[in-house]
Amino acid sequence: MIMHFQFKPLFENKNIPGWNFSFYHKKQRFTGVYHQTGKIEWTSNTPEQEEMEALKSQIHELMLYHVYE
Incomplete structure (x- = not known):
C-alpha cells in the first residue's frame, strides 16, 4: 500500500506535462x-x-485522480 503520496510539476510552466512524485x-x-x-x-x-x-x-490511479480530475 502506498502511503504519503505527493507530487509536483517537473517544470515551472505547469502547462508542460511531467511530475515528480514520492511515497512510502x-x-x-x-x-x-x-x-x-x-x-x-x-x-x-x-x-x-x-x-x-x-x-x-x-x-497511475493516483495521478489520474489528482492531475486529470
Missing part, C-alpha cells in the same frame, strides 16, 4: 518522475519486481 511503501521512500505518457522513471530505490506492477497501477 513498507517503510521505504520511493521517488520518481511520472511522464505524460504514463511512463514511470524511478529516481531513487526501485521497488522489488514482484511489487512493481501493483505499485505502478496505484501510481
Whole structure:
C-alpha cells in the first residue's frame, strides 16, 4: 500500500506535462518522475519486481485522480 503520496510539476510552466512524485511503501521512500505518457522513471530505490506492477497501477490511479480530475 502506498502511503504519503505527493507530487509536483517537473517544470515551472505547469502547462508542460511531467511530475515528480514520492511515497512510502513498507517503510521505504520511493521517488520518481511520472511522464505524460504514463511512463514511470524511478529516481531513487526501485521497488522489488514482484511489487512493481501493483505499485505502478496505484501510481497511475493516483495521478489520474489528482492531475486529470
